[in-house]
Amino acid sequence: MRRQFTQEFKVQAVEKALSQCDDVRLEDIADDLGVGYSTLQRWIALAKKHQLEIHQTGSQMTAEKRPQDWSLEERLNAVIECGSLDETAINEYCRNIGLYPHHIQQWKKDLVTPPSNKTVKSDSKQLKQEIKQLQKELNRKDKALAETAALLVLKKKADALWGFNEDD
Secondary structure, three states: OOOOOOHHHHHHHHHHHHHOOOOOOHHHHHHHHOOOHHHHHHHHHHHHOOOOOOOOOOOOOOOOOOHHHOOHHHHHHHHHHHHOOOHHHHHHHHHHHOOOHHHHHHHHHHHHOOOOHHHHHHHHHHHHHHHHHHHHHHHHHHHHHHHHHHHHHHHHHHHHHHOOOOOO
């Protein structure tokens, strides 16, 4: 049996899906809403094409940026602005700019917490592997260049031995 969802529900579902942090999977959001994963994906695609809007009630998809689209500077400014606000004021501030309070909390945590040692080590390991690969490539190209130079010298000597002149 096929369930029919109201246009308003679809819009709210898409808004919820687009406003979540990167660490929340779309499958989990779909499960929470009681909607199929592919259905939610289809609604998001329609919303991005501006085909999923409600005109009669006035509730439309907002054209505001998604939380993951905010630059680091904008995130920092939002965290600073919320620093002196109480919970009610933070909620109101977030409503006005199209965020949820948990986005501000996550951004604050991200700004305060230094990168983990594991992340730094994996980045370092990756860079070392890349350096090693580039050195290998450089050595291979140096050998090819030396071989080409040796062949040119050998050709000149062979031509001189056989009496070929470059001017002929």
